Amino acid sequence: MDAEKEGKRRSFECSSCQFSSPYDYFGKRPGFLKSIVLLEEAYVMKDPFTPENRHLTLGGHxxxxxxxxxxxxxxSIFYTRRFCIDCVMENLEEFPKEVQQELNKKDKG
Ligand SMILES: [Zn+2]
Ligand SMILES: [Zn+2]
Structure with a gap:
């Protein structure tokens, strides 16, 4: 785990595609989103392009x-919980058919 460096904005980095972005909040109940509870602990950024209560979910664990x-x-996919694609592939038979088909499509695509 990285120690937070002072003077640097917190930033989320995907371990799979190296996408990275600063984020405003990590957790389920972003204080800036009233009455919204997320389905998972997620990295959330305030959406700068839309007014009030809009947010972007960047990712999760x-x-x-x-x-x-x-x-x-x-x-990743979200199927009751979030799974990275590596873990989905390792446990593919435990996911429903529609998820399997979705992933198989991708391999051929
Ligand atoms: Zn990614
Ligand atoms: Zn995983």
Whole structure:
């Protein structure tokens, strides 16, 4: 785990695609979003382009291996919990058919 460096804005970095972005909040209840509770502990950024209560979910941690992964389809899926693609592939038979098909499509694509 990286120690937070002083004077540097916190930033989220996907361990899969190297996407990185500063974030405003990590957790389930961003203080700047009233009455919104997220489904997972996620990295959240205030959306600078839309007014009030809009946000962007950047990513979260894989519930299996705990790697930080972005919400991009190539990096993770959310199926009751968040899983990185590596963990999905390792446990593919435990996911429903629609998830398997989605991932198989990608391999051929
Ligand atoms: Zn990613
Ligand atoms: Zn994982």
């Amino acid at each position: 894989c519930s299996e291996c705990n790697k930080p992964v972005c919400v991009g389809k190539d990096c």
